[in-house]
Amino acid sequence: MYRAGRVQGISALEPGPGQQVLDLGCGTGLNFRLLRERVGPSGTIVGIDRSAQMLRQARRRAAKAGWDNVVLIRADAVLMDPAAIRATIQEQGGAGSSDAALATYSLSLMPDWRKAWANLTALLNDDARVAVVDMQEPVGWARLLTPLARAACALGGADIAAHPWQAVEEDCADVIRASARSGHLQIRAGTLRRGYS
Ligand SMILES: C[S@@+](CC[C@H](N)C(=O)[O-])C[C@H]1O[C@@H](n2cnc3c(N)ncnc32)[C@H](O)[C@@H]1O
Known part of the structure; x- marks a missing residue:
């Protein structure tokens, strides 16, 4: 169900060989294989999560x-x-600034996702690429499935009304927009524009 968003998000992010990519709220690392295929052995994947178990x-x-x-x-x-995060990445052999970042199904779990977004972008190069993949209520005929979608989000602690991809719309240039699963999954990617407030 949620792999489609992952695949489209990483495809739109387009991380290149040798790049360093941040995966915010990486969970169990379900994005890692797709990211590794892009950045290769000379690139770096930085996964950040608050859960030790994940x-x-x-x-x-x-x-x-x-x-x-x-x-x-x-x-x-x-x-x-x-x-402090930059320093930790460097201690572990990575670069202080990252070339790209993505957050799949994680920002909608964070009550103050805008603060998380600001912290994330503070870890990136000036012209970094960013992608957000998250959930909203389905559209069209699939509206019938809205109670199911709401329940799935509530169960996982996500706010289905958060729409955190707005940050990409607001802070990025050349925004790529896509959706999957009857609009339930929203995908945005773009190039960071510095100087936003
Ligand atoms: C639904 S999972 C998605 C995991 C992964 N991104 C994926 O696509 O499979 C959400 C993840 O966000 C993490 N998370 C939630 N709130 C967080 C926060 N404030 N800071 C860091 N990680 C957080 C959770 O621990 C969990 O691993």
Whole structure:
């Protein structure tokens, strides 16, 4: 159900070989294979999540696949200090600034997702690419499935009305827009424009 958004989000993000990509709210690392296919062995994947349990599984996934270019950091995206996160990434062999970032199904779980977005963009290069994939109520005939979609989001703690991809619309240039699953999954990607407030 949710893989479609992941695939389209990473395709729109277009991370290139050798780049460093942040995965905010990375969970168990379900994005890692797709990211690794893009950045290759010389690139770096930085997964940030507040859950130690999720990160344990992400670490296991990376180890099993033999990806040694995965940096995992336990932090709350809303409360984190970007300077401290930069230092931690560098301590673990990564670069201070990242070339790209994505957040799949994670910002809608954060009560102050705008603060998390600001913290995320503070970790990026000036011309970084960013992608947000998240959920809304289905549209068209699939409106009939709205109670199901609401229940699924509520169960996972997500706010279906958060629409955090707005941040990409507001802060990025050349925005790519896509959707899947009758509009339930919304995908946005673009190039960061600095100087926004
Ligand atoms: C629904 S899961 C999605 C995981 C992954 N992005 C994916 O696409 O499979 C949401 C993840 O966001 C993490 N998360 C929620 N709030 C967070 C916060 N404030 N800071 C960091 N991670 C957070 C959760 O621990 C969880 O792993």
